[in-house]
Amino acid sequence: MKVILLVDFGSTYTKITALDPELNGIIGTAQSYTTVETDIAEGLQAAVSLLEADSGKVEVVQLKACSSAAGGLRMLVSGLVEKLTAEAARQAALGAGAKVLKVYSRQLTEADASEIAAIQPDIFLLTGGTDGGDELNILANAKMLSKLDLKCPILVAGNRSVAPECQKILANNGKEAIVCPNVMPKLGTLNIQPVQEEIRSLFLKRIIEAKGLSHIENLLTGIMMPTPVAVLKGLKLLSQGHGKEAGIGDLMAVDLGGATCDVYSIAKGDPLSINTILKGLPEPFAKRTVEGDIGMRINAHGIAAKDGLERLVEMCGIPSDQLNVMIDQLSENISQLPESEEQKRLDQALASLALETATIRHAGSVEETYTPAGLMYIQEGKDLREVDQMIFIGGTLVRGEGLEAAAEYCKYSSRYPASLRPKQFRTCSDKKYILSAMGLIAEDHPLEALRIMKKEIVYEQ
Amino acid sequence: MTNKKKKLVLGVIGADVHAVGNRILDFAFSQAGFEVDNLGVMVSQEEFIDAAIETNADAIIVSSLYGHGELDCRGFRDKCIESGLGNILLYIGGNIVVGKQKFEDVERRFKDMGFDRVFPPGTDPNVGIQWLQADLKVKNDSSTSSC
Numbered sequence: 001m002k003v004i005l006l007v008d009f010g011s012t013y014t015k016i017t018a019l020d021p022e023l024n025g026i027i028g029t030a031q032s033y034t035t036v037e038t039d040i041a042e043g044l045q046a047a048v049s050l051l052e053a054d055s056g057k058v059e060v061v062q063l064k065a066c067s068s069a070a071g072g073l074r075m076l077v078s079g080l081v082e083k084l085t086a087e088a089a090r091q092a093a094l095g096a097g098a099k100v101l102k103v104y105s106r107q108l109t110e111a112d113a114s115e116i117a118a119i120q121p122d123i124f125l126l127t128g129g130t131d132g133g134d135e136l137n138i139l140a141n142a143k144m145l146s147k148l149d150l151k152c153p154i155l156v157a158g159n160r161s162v163a164p165e166c167q168k169i170l171a172n173n174g175k176e177a178i179v180c181p182n183v184m185p186k187l188g189t190l191n192i193q194p195v196q197e198e199i200r201s202l203f204l205k206r207i208i209e210a211k212g213l214s215h216i217e218n219l220l221t222g223i224m225m226p227t228p229v230a231v232l233k234g235l236k237l238l239s240q241g242h243g244k245e246a247g248i249g250d251l252m253a254v255d256l257g258g259a260t261c262d263v264y265s266i267a268k269g270d271p272l273s274i275n276t277i278l279k280g281l282p283e284p285f286a287k288r289t290v291e292g293d294i295g296m297r298i299n300a301h302g303i304a305a306k307d308g309l310e311r312l313v314e315m316c317g318i319p320s321d322q323l324n325v326m327i328d329q330l331s332e333n334i335s336q337l338p339e340s341e342e343q344k345r346l347d348q349a350l351a352s353l354a355l356e357t358a359t360i361r362h363a364g365s366v367e368e369t370y371t372p373a374g375l376m377y378i379q380e381g382k383d384l385r386e387v388d389q390m391i392f393i394g395g396t397l398v399r400g401e402g403l404e405a406a407a408e409y410c411k412y413s414s415r416y417p418a419s420l421r422p423k424q425f426r427t428c429s430d431k432k433y434i435l436s437a438m439g440l441i442a443e444d445h446p447l448e449a450l451r452i453m454k455k456e457i458v459y460e461q
Numbered sequence: 462m463t464n465k466k467k468k469l470v471l472g473v474i475g476a477d478v479h480a481v482g483n484r485i486l487d488f489a490f491s492q493a494g495f496e497v498d499n500l501g502v503m504v505s506q507e508e509f510i511d512a513a514i515e516t517n518a519d520a521i522i523v524s525s526l527y528g529h530g531e532l533d534c535r536g537f538r539d540k541c542i543e544s545g546l547g548n549i550l551l552y553i554g555g556n557i558v559v560g561k562q563k564f565e566d567v568e569r570r571f572k573d574m575g576f577d578r579v580f581p582p583g584t585d586p587n588v589g590i591q592w593l594q595a596d597l598k599v600k601n602d603s604s605t606s607s608c
Contacts, residue, residue, distance in 0.1 A: 081511045132468075132496075133516040187498040187512050277478075277503050371476040371503075372527045378503065 003027055003058045006437035007044060007065035008227055009034055009213070011072065012258065012334070014043040017437035018051055021061055023448035026456065028055040029432045036070045040213045063218070064440040068227040070211045073097055073203055076121040078104035079183075080128035080137045085158065087281050088183040089127040092157070092192035094288050096199040097226030098123070099260075101292075107137060108144045117148045122207050123199060124152055126166065129159030131185045142166035146173035153202055157183045157195045178202075190282055200225055228262060228288055230439030231255070231393065236286045237438070238453045239266040242446040248389060248458055252362075252422060253435075254355060254410065255393035258297035258334050261354050262290045262393075263362035269382025269420075276366070276377040283382050289362045294354045296347065297334040300327045303354045315349040318342055348402050356409040363421045383420040385412055390425040391457060394433045403429065430457050466496040467597045468518045472504035475533035479526040482555065486524065489586035495593070506537050510544050519597050520550035522589075523576075530557035531570070538575025550596055554580030554589065 003018040014034045018027040032046035052058055075098035079086030086105040093100045101119055104112055116124070126145065128138035138158040145154060146169050156166045157180040170177035181194040208223050224230070231253070241247030250267035265287050271278050293302035304312055304327055313320050326346055330336060338344040364381025390410060392403060404427060412421045434456055438449040469490055473483050480502050487499045498516055500508055509521050521541075525533060534553065541549055553576050558567050568579040578592050593599070 081515050084511055084515045128515075130516045132465075134514060135517065184515070187516055277501075279503075279508070369476050369503075371478055373478045376476070376478065376503070 001027065001056055001058050002061050004062045004064070004441075005048075005058075005060045006440050007047075007063065007222070008230070008433070008436045009040050009043075009065060009067040009069040009223075010227065011068055011070075014040065014047050014069075015433045015436075016044070016047045016051060017432070017434050018055065018058060019437075019441075019452075023441070023445055023452075025452060026432070026434065027058075029434065030054070031433070034069050036213065039215055040067075040069060041216050041219055044219070063222040065219070065223045066225050066227040066230040066436050066440055067208065067213070067223050068097075069213060072099045073199070073207065073226045074099050074101055074119075074122045075125060075199075076100070076102050076104070076116060076119060077125040078108060078127065078141055079158075080134055081105060083280060084187070085127045085129065085184050088190055088192065089125050089157070091190065091281070091284060091287075092183050092195045093125055093199070094228075094290060095192060095232070095284055095286070096196040097203075097228035097230075097232070097288075098199065099290065099292060104141075108141045113144050113148055116145070117150060120150070121152050122210075123202055124150065124154045125183075125195065125199075126154055126156050127158040127183050129162070129182075130187055131160045131182050133159055133187075135159055135162045138162060138166055139169070142169045146170050146175060150175060152176075153178060153206065155180055155195060155198055155202075157181065160185075184281075188281060190284070192284065200229065224440055227436050228290070230436040231262070232264060232286055232288055232439065233442040234435040234437075234439035234449070234453065235264055235266050235391070237442045237446055237450055238457070242450050245447055245450055247450070248454070250387045251389040251391060252359075252384060252387050252410070252425070253391040253393055253430075254358065256351060256354055256358070257295055257394070259295040259299050260290055260292050261294050261358040262288065263358050264288050265362065265382060265384055265387065267382065267384060267387050269364060269384055271377075271379050272383055272386065273377070275375065276379050276383075278379050280380040283364075287362070287382065289358070291354075291358045291361060294357055296350055296354065297330050297336070300330045300350055303350050303357070308353055308357075311353055312346070312349050315352065316342075316345040318346065348406065351402075352406045352409040355406055359410045359421050360416060360419045363419055365418045366420055367418060379420070381420070385420050385423050387422045388425045390422065390427055391435075392427065392429040393435055394430065403427065428457050432456060466494060467520070467593070467599055468496045468498070468516055469520050469522055469593075470498050470500065470509055470512045470516065470518045471522045471524075472500035472509060473502040473524045473526070474504055474506070474509070475525065475527075475529055476503060477525055477527045477529070477533075478502045479524075482526060483524055486522065486586055486589070489590065490522075490593075493590045493594075494599070506533075506540055509537075510540055510546060513541075513546055513549060514544060518549065520552060520593065523551070523553040525553065525555045525557045528556060528559045530555065531559075534571070534574060534576070541575075550593075551576045552578045552580070552589065552592075554578075554584055556582045 030050040035043035077089035082105040253264040255262040
């Protein structure tokens with residue numbers, strides 16, 4: 001049988017989706033362990049064998065892939081003011097599918113410099129100053145970076161008056177520096193798309209090859225984008241529709257994995273009432289955040305951090321000493337599935353709390369303030385209270401009733417009244433993990449991708 | 462260098478929502494040849510300072526109409542110094558204190574707080590423009606039309 005094969009090389013699993021060549025629907029999906037240590041082609045072959053066991057022999061006529069294998073796209077970003085250009089740079093990198101390891105603001109210190117050299121990111125994004133604004137900071141930071149033993153390309157997307165000079169400083173010291181339009185050309189204006197396109201092109205040209213993922217040329221040229229970008233494309237298409245085929249409107253999505261928790265929102269999130277004033281940087285319509293410190297296994301301790309342990313005790317009724325031991329086991333044994341009743345309760349509580357923290361960090365917040373003109377509200381970030389659809393991506397850890405119960409923790413709650421999360425939503429779930437696959441064909445075949453997503457994710461629950 | 466427009470950061474401080482005067486000043490200063498980044502109403506000291514750093518502004522122009530300006534502006538100059546803006550030109554104007562007080566006293570108090578110029582209620586925007594041009598040494602040539 002001829003198929004179009006869509007592949008998502010994840011950090012742990014390689015997930016495949018086979019479509020018939022006319023793109024009428026899904027023939028099958030399968031997953032196997034990612035084999036970064038040897039060649040990712042091996043894990044892919046294992047997944048294809050699993051698929052063939054179900055669907056019969058397949059002949060791949062076309063292969064498209066996205067990847068977050070081998071650490072994904074690791075980036076560091078720097079800006080001038082923490083809430084302005086540094087935040088714009090962070091948004092740009094996250095939307096381009098990167099794992100942002102650290103955000104630097106103001107002048108890089110010697111200590112920062114050694115940290116950067118130790119991290120050796122895949123790309124460094126250097127910003128600072130509006131166009132015609134501050135020049136000193138980005139120049140100083142370019143000089144600091146130029147002295148480092150840094151192998152990655154450096155994107156210069158700051159004040160355009162000095163961007164060429166920054167490039168020169170870096171290039172003279174043997175660094176690959178690329179000038180892009182400023183991420184914040186005017187105060188409060190976000191211009192992140194050009195940088196994101198450059199990041200994607202670097203990812204394709206350099207980073208995939210540099211990671212030594214495979215020796216098979218065809219496989220490497222099939223990799224189109226980092227996985228989160230594919231997911232964002234899929235979600236945007238599902239939300240907005242294409243031509244006469246309507247989308248399903250504003251939505252949020254979460255992907256809770258063993259090491260991280262990704263949250264997406266496709267919604268404007270403007271203030272809902274006239275006595276609300278919006279502060280801070282405007283946020284992207286299609287927004288992604290990723291919490292690198294919370295996950296169901298490797299980062300289970302991150303969920304229990306701060307007052308998390310107390311909440312977990314309260315939620316699953318297991319004493320804290322025993323909980324600590326159980327969490328230790330989970331974080332060391334990343335492929336462990338819950339067996340005992342207690343383990344199931346813990347997984348349920350971990351998922352609930354992780355989702356709560358990740359959605360709070362993603363959504364905007366509101367603050368009440370009394371003025372001579374009466375009660376006013378100051379909103380920062382997106383107001384997602386009216387978003388009424390939530391998609392759970394993958395999620396083998398909680399299903400059925402457990403999923404519905406965990407979903408409650410993504411909602412607006414009186415415990416966190418300032419957090420502007422959805423009040424009510426229907427829960428959809430991408431059980432077969434096809435969102436990234438649909439994102440891969442969203443550009444060339446939007447109509448088909450949209451119909452498949454509606455069928456598989458929205459209507460066939 | 463001489464052709465570069467001088468940059469101003471403009472806004473209404475504190476919990477003050479009076480937007481009309483703010484829009485008038487934005488228009489008047491822009492017409493007079495300044496590059497204006499207008500932060501609008503309900504602006505905190507930190508927002509003024511962040512904006513001024515990122516845009517490398519030449520002056521911060523603070524408005525206040527609701528009478529709480531004195532409280533809102535406390536420590537503003539200190540924060541500028543602490544943030545590396547040092548002696549950036551700092552103006553304030555409007556109905557900046559409670560009740561009817563002698564303007565000379567008000568002006569002195571705000572100057573003690575580190576403001577360079579203090580303007581009483583009902584000041585014509587042109588007065589502010591003239592002071593700005595003097596303080597920032599802008600030549601009043603053809604690029605600055607009167608309004």
